[in-house]
Amino acid sequence: MMPGESSIEAGLALARQLFDTIGRRSFDGVGFTRAAYGEGEQTAHDLVAAAARDLDLDIAVDAALNLSMTLRGDDPDPPPLVIGSHLDAVPQGGNFDGLAGVLAGLACLAAYRAAGVRPPRDIVLIAIRAEESAWFGAQHIGSRAMLGTLDPRILDEARRIDSGLSLAEHMRQAGADVGRLRNGAALVDPARLRGYLELHIEQGPLLVSRALPLGIVTGIRGNLRCRKATCVGEYAHSGTAPRALRRDAVFAVSELVGRIDELWRVIEDEEGGDLVATFGRFSTDPNAHAVTTVPGEVVFSFDARSHAQAVLRRVEAALRQAMDEIASRRGVTFTCDSFTGDAPAAMNPDFQGLLSQGCERLSIPAMPIASGAGHDAGDFAAAGVPSAMIFVRNDKGSHNPQEAMEFDDFALGVRLMVWFVANLKG
Template identity: 45%
Template sequence: MRDLHSEEAALAALAAEVFDGIRALSPDARGVSRPAFSAVETATLHWLAEFARRNGLHVSQDAGRNLVFCLPQDADAERWVLIGSHVDSVPMGGNYDGLAGVVAGLIVLIRAARTGARFCRPVKCLAMRGEESAWFGACYLGSKMLTGLLPPAELAATHKGDARPLSAHLGDLGIDTAPLSEGRPITDLSRIEAYLELHIEQGPLLVERGLPAAVVSGIRGNFRHREVRCIGQAGHSGAVPRAYRHDPVLAFAELMHRLDDTWDHLLRTGRDLVLTSGIVGTDPAGHAISRIPDSLGFSLDIRSQEVEVLDRMRAYLRAQMDDIARSRGVRFETGPEVAVAPALMDPAITRGLEAAMRARFGDAFTMASGGGHDAAIFAQAGIPSGMVFVRNRNGSHNPDEAMELEDFMVGTAVLSAYLEGNS
């Protein structure tokens, strides 16, 4: 009889090897930084490729310079189930956001190779580039490229560091941007039967409930403005009475107060919404303690699982900006909007993952995802998709992500059970 406990311990040790190895490749002043489409991201993929080959997996590269792993016997499969996630991170972020999903796919494949388990359908693991919006202002770039859902404006989006467009960075990697400019997929979507993704939870629900993992039912959509500018009029802080001020700081504060009140109302009436302004500031070249600033810049990120709520908030935002502009003598310039529609996970896959979780661990918990994921893009491209969350303390997009390896192994076991038991 196989010693299942020792096999799982050996697999957990392999997972730890990957997490530690990739962390050592991408340190920053705090946490890790793996910029999208960068040399660090490429080095991460090279490390993963060597690890996969050492552990008996077949490795290939797709047209987006992502890596694809599988069992050697499935290298030439006509169709397959894809397990995937991204390897880039936010600046000074945590090591598990994205990477955990790639490592999960690798562990699922290595587990099958070592135990002799058979998947009901061929399985491949995808290590993707470019999911985080921190670098080019738009998210899911890698999966949008694969599925033909990359808008022209995002192909032209500029990098926060060097101000070069995404297309130039892709060209540096030898990626053909012609199909992207035409909105065509750069992979054959008809060969992907389903897409699965494991991800750390980015909120506190699993921690508060004392649960190691959960099945995800759906992913919030969002609309974002990378930089909104509120334009007012500069003046002396002591010399301009309130009635004559055109103060962009107070206009911004009033806008956020109104948005917060509406957020509270929607939650009280059973609707779904979250909103954030994560970047706020006056111009450091001209601001001063004794000066009314002439402008203020800020970002907006508004999310919901409900298309109707997103549409209502888009209209409400514009109406409140117009009203505040009139009353305070300022103007708002929103710049371009970046939007992603909400995505429901495939009901059949969700039920299958729930059944796998119950079979392995006696119970199953299902929840919605507040953060966005590549799974949303594959779902919008018509590929049946499903997700598993793993418990993680301290949120994500920060160096203090705290996923326990034991919980991670629960998530990978759920994926393995589903793939071995569902045709």
């Protein structure tokens, strides 16, 4: 039995109240800051947990401090459905990234409570810790700790950008069981979950441009990253060093950028493949550069994303080959931190079909859409859990205070989630 409209409205009213309260508590004068394993994230967790207790949900916190809120189903035998997202936000970010997914799940469970009916199975809403890589340089910490895929070395190697303290120290201060996390064992058995569902704002412009409120995610791009690379050449006088004798680091890295840009064009325009590539940092030493100085060092970063792992492997090979060739010809050296990355993650086709069916039944305009950004849903999918995502139209992009999700669009996402919960079989 599915909750009626008045019950769904009650759940939406709770979500609206929490958007306002958490937003006020985390606004820093410019944007919304909720530091991973810090005060802002903890405040949001406390407020959500208090609301869940008022709904008489079963509350639990795991070793990584992920918060689970369970509504018991009509039948205890089927494996539970997990609904989840994160509550941290990047420094001076927006109020909807992550928070919308947790509050959508809470609104869904509140609707069942208001209707006085049970869902067909247990529904576990999880507020996941530390999804954003902005804080520790490592992403999806909470979900990976839960699924047993968090590299324990990160606990000591990753340091938060504002405090300089390690992830382990911040976890310990927040009350996490760091000792248990060091053994890398999963905190939940993925094989015992029916699936994972996450609502999230779209972080791009496609739904806005198509005038559609919702998107059904088909997959999440994998990524290839080098967080810091350095090209070292030789400083020289800009007026006296001829081209043939220069070891110009800026020209060398600029050539590298051009080579990757041309590869991107070939893959996208000529082959019809999927790729985005970004050199996100590109800087000379401010203590050494000058208008009259040939730059001898450039520090840069690289990020490539694709739905095809073969494309990412091809890009890495091309990047390394170009570095070697340019270094030999221009007399520079390239050094890189380790390349890291995540494999592309496909969303479950059956779940996508059920969400599409729900949109038809509820007369909600929607479209299939790929995700260029990473999400906790990708980690659940990689662990073998059938996973799905609902994107909500959001103007002005993401990771900035201008995130502009309309509450009416969010409400459609909640209605679709309630329908999905009521109609999921197996």
